[in-house]
Amino acid sequence: MESNGYYMGQSFIVVRYGDNQEALFNPWCTSTTLIEWIRKKCDCADNDVIDLLDLDGQVKFLSAKEKEYACDVVDGRQTYILIRIEKQGENEPSKYISLLNNLDKLNPDLMVKLNDLSKPSKGRKDRRKNMKSNKGRDSPSKRPASSDRKNRTK
Structure with a gap:
């Protein structure tokens, strides 16, 4: 039986959590x-904001x-890490916490990516401000006006 291009039996996902547990x-x-x-199934508190x-x-x-x-959001036959999201403040980024213990040892690269999500990122305004302040620095000097060129050849 096929629906939306997926076989129903292939749509299950694996969620890793706790002490290297899977569900x-x-x-x-x-x-x-x-x-x-x-x-x-993963014994999360009712008030925890969880995600994958x-x-x-x-x-x-x-x-x-x-x-x-959910099948439109996650891919069947894939493995996901259970995370908790903690809201920090209005102007601060949320904190993303792995609910898979020892993620730093099991998959250090993924742990770095997860930690990077919790860091404040510079907004577009900051990037635009830097672009404007650097705008004239690396650009070539202005071409001389035609009247300046005439004066140089004389």
């Missing part, structure tokens, strides 16, 4: 339902896509 989930449900099943991190370091933001089917 299998079927994403053929809403994102809200998947999050609630993950919360229950793929092995490339991309947060899936399932809670922001609560009405969408």
